[in-house]
Amino acid sequence: xxxxxxxxxxxxxxxxxxxxxxxxxxxxxxxxxxxxxxxxxxxxxxxxxxxxxxxxxxxxxxxxxxxxxxxxxxxxxxxxxxxxxxxxxxxxxxxxxxxxxxxxxxxxxxxxxxxxxxxxxxxxxxxxxxxxxxxxxxxxxxxxxxxxxxxxxxxxxxxxxxxxxxxxxxxxxxxxxxxxxxxxxxxxxxxxxxxxxxxxxxxxxxxxxxxxxxxxxxxxxxxxxxxxxxxxxx
Amino acid sequence: xxxxxxxxxxxxxxxxxxxxxxxxxxxxxxxxxxxxxxxxxxxxxxxxxxxxxxxxxxxxxxxxxxxxxxxxxxxxxxxxxxxxxxxxxxxxxxxxxxxxxxxxxxxxxxxxxxxxxxxxxxxxxxxxxxxxxxxxxxxxxxxxxxxxxxxxxxxxxxxxxxxxxxxxxxxxxxxxxxxxxxxxxxxxxxxxxxxxxxxxxxxxxxxxxxxxxxxxxxxxxxxxxxxxxxxxxx
Numbered sequence: 001x002x003x004x005x006x007x008x009x010x011x012x013x014x015x016x017x018x019x020x021x022x023x024x025x026x027x028x029x030x031x032x033x034x035x036x037x038x039x040x041x042x043x044x045x046x047x048x049x050x051x052x053x054x055x056x057x058x059x060x061x062x063x064x065x066x067x068x069x070x071x072x073x074x075x076x077x078x079x080x081x082x083x084x085x086x087x088x089x090x091x092x093x094x095x096x097x098x099x100x101x102x103x104x105x106x107x108x109x110x111x112x113x114x115x116x117x118x119x120x121x122x123x124x125x126x127x128x129x130x131x132x133x134x135x136x137x138x139x140x141x142x143x144x145x146x147x148x149x150x151x152x153x154x155x156x157x158x159x160x161x162x163x164x165x166x167x168x169x170x171x172x173x174x175x176x177x178x179x180x181x182x183x184x185x186x187x188x189x190x191x192x193x194x195x196x197x198x199x200x201x202x203x204x205x206x207x208x209x210x211x212x213x214x215x216x217x218x219x220x221x222x223x224x225x226x227x228x229x230x231x232x233x234x
Numbered sequence: 235x236x237x238x239x240x241x242x243x244x245x246x247x248x249x250x251x252x253x254x255x256x257x258x259x260x261x262x263x264x265x266x267x268x269x270x271x272x273x274x275x276x277x278x279x280x281x282x283x284x285x286x287x288x289x290x291x292x293x294x295x296x297x298x299x300x301x302x303x304x305x306x307x308x309x310x311x312x313x314x315x316x317x318x319x320x321x322x323x324x325x326x327x328x329x330x331x332x333x334x335x336x337x338x339x340x341x342x343x344x345x346x347x348x349x350x351x352x353x354x355x356x357x358x359x360x361x362x363x364x365x366x367x368x369x370x371x372x373x374x375x376x377x378x379x380x381x382x383x384x385x386x387x388x389x390x391x392x393x394x395x396x397x398x399x400x401x402x403x404x405x406x407x408x409x410x411x412x413x414x415x416x417x418x419x420x421x422x423x424x425x426x427x428x429x430x431x432x433x434x435x436x437x438x439x440x441x442x443x444x445x446x447x448x449x450x451x452x453x454x455x456x457x458x459x460x461x462x463x464x465x466x467x468x
Contacts, residue, residue, distance in 0.1 A: 047366075050370065052366055052369055052370060073370065073371075074370045076366060076367065076370075079367075080363060080364055080366075080367035081468075082364075082381065082385055083384075083385045083387075083467045083468070084384075084385075084467075092371070092381075093371045096371045096372045096373055096377065097371075097372065124466060124467040124468055125468075126467055126468025127466075127467070127468040140371075
C-alpha cells in the first residue's frame with residue numbers, strides 16, 4: 001500500500017494551524033523518523049497519516065492500496081490496555097481485523113513469544129509493568145501483520161532498560177518486513193533507529209535528510225538549532 | 235421508649251422465626267425490584283454506552299434530561315404508569331394494573347435514567363482513554379461500545395446496585411400501581427407504611443431492619459467485588 005503521499009496537508013483546530021502545508025512521500029524501505037521540538041506537530045502528523053484525524057485541507061493517499069483492508073497499525077506513547085489478559089488483548093485486535101477464532105489464538109501465542117511475554121500471557125494486561133505493557137502494545141500491533149507501523153514516542157515513558165528492550169523489538173519488527181515510521185524527540189534514538197529524518201518545526205516540514213548527514217550537517221537553520229539545543233554539552 | 239424496645243424485640247422474633255407473612259413480603263419485594271433492575275440494566279446500560287460514544291444532534295439535551303430524570307419522583311412515575319395501565323388507558327387491555335408486573339414496569343421506568351445517566355458518565359470517561367487505541371485497531375462505534383461496557387464492568391456493577399437500592403426503597407410508585415394488596419402486591423416499603431399507620435410497629439420495624447440489612451449486604455458485596463477485581467485487573 002506504500003508509498004503514502006501527502007499533498008499540501010493542513011490541519012487546524014479553530015484558528016490555530018497545527019500542520020501547515022506538508023507535502024511528502026513516505027516510501028517503502030527506510031525507517032522514517034519524524035523529529036522536532038515539542039509542539040512541532042509530530043504526533044498530529046502521525047495521526048493524520050494513520051487516519052485518526054482528517055486533514056483540514058490537502059490530501060493523504062495510499063498510492064499502493066489494493067483493497068480496503070488497513071494494513072497499518074499504530075502504537076501510542078501511553079499504551080492503552082484492555083481489562084483482560086495479555087493474550088486476550090492481542091486477540092482483541094485480531095478479532096477486529098476479522099481473523100478467525102482458531103487463528104487468533106495461534107497468532108497471539110506466536111507473537112507473545114516473539115516479544116518475550118509468553119510467561120505473562122494469562123496475566124491481566126493492566127497490572128504488567130510499563131515496559132511490558134509497551135511491548136504488549138507492539139505485539140498487538142505486530143500481530144496484525146502491518147505493512148506500516150506508526151510509533152508515537154514509544155519509549156518516552158519508559159526507564160532506560162525498558163526503552164532498550166522496546167528499541168530492540170522495533171528492530172525485530174522492522175526485520176520482519178514492516179516499514180517503521182516513528183516520532184521521537186530523543187536524538188540518540190533517532191540516530192539508532194532511523195534511516196531518514198523528517199524534521200518538523202511549527203507544523204511545517206523543514207527538511208528531509210538521511211540520518212547520517214542530518215546529524216553532521218542539517219540542511220536547515222531550525223534543525224541546526226534544535227540539534228545544538230538538545231546536545232548535553234551545550 | 236419502652237414501646238420501641240418492645241417493638242424491636244418483637245421484630246427480632248418475627249425475623250428469627252421467619253414468620254410466613256414477613257417472608258412472603260420480602261420475597262415479593264426482591265422479585266419485583268430485581269426484575270426491574272434486570273430490565274432497567276438491559277435498557278439503561280446500552281443507552282448509556284450509546285450516548286457516551288455517539289455524536290448526534292440533541293445529545294447534550296438528552297444528557298441533561300437523563301440527569302434530571304434521575305431525580306424523578308416515584309409517585310409521579312406511579313401516577314403516569316397508573317394512567318397508562320388503567321382500564322381506560324392506552325395499555326389498559328393488558329390488565330396488569332394492581333399486579334406485580336405493573337410494579338416492575340413502574341420501577342423500571344424509575345431507574346432506567348439512573349443506570350443510563352451514571353453509566354454514560356463512566357463509559358464516556360473510559361472512552362476518552364480508549365478512543366484512539368480502539369479506532370486505531372479499527373473498532374466500529376458498536377464494537378467500541380461493547381468493549382467499553384465490558385471494560386468498565388466493575389464500575390457498572392455499583393451503578394446497577396444503586397438502581398436496585400432506589401427500586402427497593404421507593405414507596406410511591408409501587409403503592410399506586412400495585413395497590414398494596416396483601417399477599418399479592420404488598421412489598422416491604424408499602425407494608426412498612428401501612429403497618430406503621432395501623433400501629434403494628436413490630437412488623438413495620440422488622441421489615442425496616444430487613445430492608446436496610448439487604449441494601450447494606452448488597453453494597454458491601456459490590457464494594458468488595460470492585461476492590462478485589464480492580465486489584466486483580468488493574
